[in-house]
Amino acid sequence: MSVATRVTSLSPSLIRAMSVGAPPEAIDLGLGVPGWALPEPAGRALAECAGREEPLGYGPNGGAPELVSAIADYHLLADDDGADQVMVTAGSQAALTALFLAHVSPGQLVLVPDPGFPAYATLARLAGAVPVPYRLGPRGDLDAEAFTQALDSGDVALAVLNHPGNPTGGGASLDALATVASACRAAGAVLVSDEVYREVYLGRRPASLRDVTDSGVVVSSVSKGWAAPGLRVGWAVGDPGLLQPARLVHNAMTTSAARPSQLAATALLRSSEQVLRQTRRELIQRWSIAQTGPAAVRPVATPAGGFYAWIPVPEWEAHDTFGFCRRVRDEGHVIVVPGTAFGAAGEGYVRVSCGGDPRLLAQGLSRMAPFWEAS
Ligand SMILES: Cc1ncc(COP(=O)(O)O)c(C=O)c1O
Known part of the structure; x- marks a missing residue:
């Protein structure tokens, strides 16, 4: 395969693509970046x-x-x-x-x-x-x-x-x-x-x-x-x-x-000692928001590390993870990443980044929750 063919076979990251065309008021719980000031x-x-x-x-x-x-x-x-x-x-x-x-x-x-x-x-x-x-x-x-x-x-x-x-x-x-x-x-x-x-x-x-x-x-x-x-x-x-x-x-x-x-x-x-201590404080604050937020979107386990909650899609939506995330984005105004962006085994899951602004995290989780509740 030529280099040109290899390059054209690459597709843009679905993590970033989820923000393209999102409603302007959408809260971004997609990108995995720390949401506090440069130390x-x-x-x-x-x-x-x-x-x-x-x-x-x-x-x-x-x-x-x-x-x-x-x-x-x-x-x-x-x-x-x-x-x-x-x-x-x-x-x-x-x-x-x-x-x-x-x-x-x-x-x-x-x-x-x-x-x-x-x-x-x-x-x-x-x-x-x-x-x-x-x-x-x-x-x-x-x-x-x-x-x-x-x-x-x-x-x-x-x-x-x-x-x-x-x-x-x-x-x-x-x-x-x-x-x-x-x-x-x-x-x-x-x-x-x-x-x-x-x-x-x-x-x-x-x-x-x-x-x-x-x-x-x-x-x-x-x-x-x-x-x-x-x-x-x-x-x-x-x-x-x-x-x-x-x-x-x-x-x-x-x-x-x-x-x-x-x-x-x-x-x-x-x-490192001072900077990493602050990182853990910021993480604890965000993680406690996720763990005390709406029950429907509460992470089941504390991760070994990282910013992410890996949440199962509601059973009745598990056949179309991407379509479900598009609805959460376009109707619920929260950007989350479909698990399928990370490989076939991600079908049926959504990645929620908890790294950003804690207030927006709390608001985003509340906006998401109704999509996890059966109507
Ligand atoms: C698992 C993993 N590795 C590597 C990177 C790349 O990070 P950076 O190039 O900023 O060090 C990322 C970024 O999100 C990541 O999630």
Whole structure:
């Protein structure tokens, strides 16, 4: 398949498409972004950068050294080879793109969670590969058996984990992570663990792939936990042999992440204790609104992490999740995302983002509830 054909086979994200044509008064519970102000250390770093008299250069391809070292420290990497184990990127999306393009060849397979973040399948197709969905456990948790079965389906170049997961909020146990890591090693598949929601949790801090192995790669960013998606700064940490070719792809794509953003991200990471404490406060406030809101749309379980309530569509509407979400949007004036945006296993579910303004969340849930009540 030519690159042009691969590109035309891509479709726009249904998450964003749900906002197109929405009534102007619609409350947006679709996009998964933190709805509180940019934390102060980032604002201060941006202002300092704007006040400097020296030229604003590109900075090194490998990322600002102070950011590389802040990331290495945050992930507790050893001092001597920390820089080799870090790739600074324009958001975790660019880290994923670079890893896919560096390690996946046309015709190969890529394992993606179903339901899962739609970019994984899109990037697999962009690389000319075939996305192969693997099933998650009942609450969206990593099911190591389902994963290893999918790994047997052929020439798997790369496999993606996402925990806590978008859209389900499901987590991954240390045992499950260890099992999939050793299965990928045996199969020669690159394991990429997307942990952008790891800092956004209510109960116990979620596990990381790095808790069980040095192999594979973890990707993350300041977009969710550090409440700074507009900075567009992310990273990958892990096996230097996997990062080296991906770094070249990222350099070819972007030269490097924006320099003021990298300095702001450094300030955020260096103030992690304070910034992440605020993130948890904001999350607790929003989650208690969701859990005490109208019973019909109350989330059944507390997620391992993330902003999302993953709510079953009423039984009598489960055959047409997309049509149901369009009615909630056009008649109820609330934008939510049909589960099918995240794969076939999302049929019968709706993703509601609880990350935004708490007042609008409460109002949106009240507007939604009648659609869940039988007439
Ligand atoms: C699971 C997951 N991974 C990656 C991303 C990309 O985030 P960013 O590029 O802002 O780091 C998102 C964004 O919503 C996401 O939900």
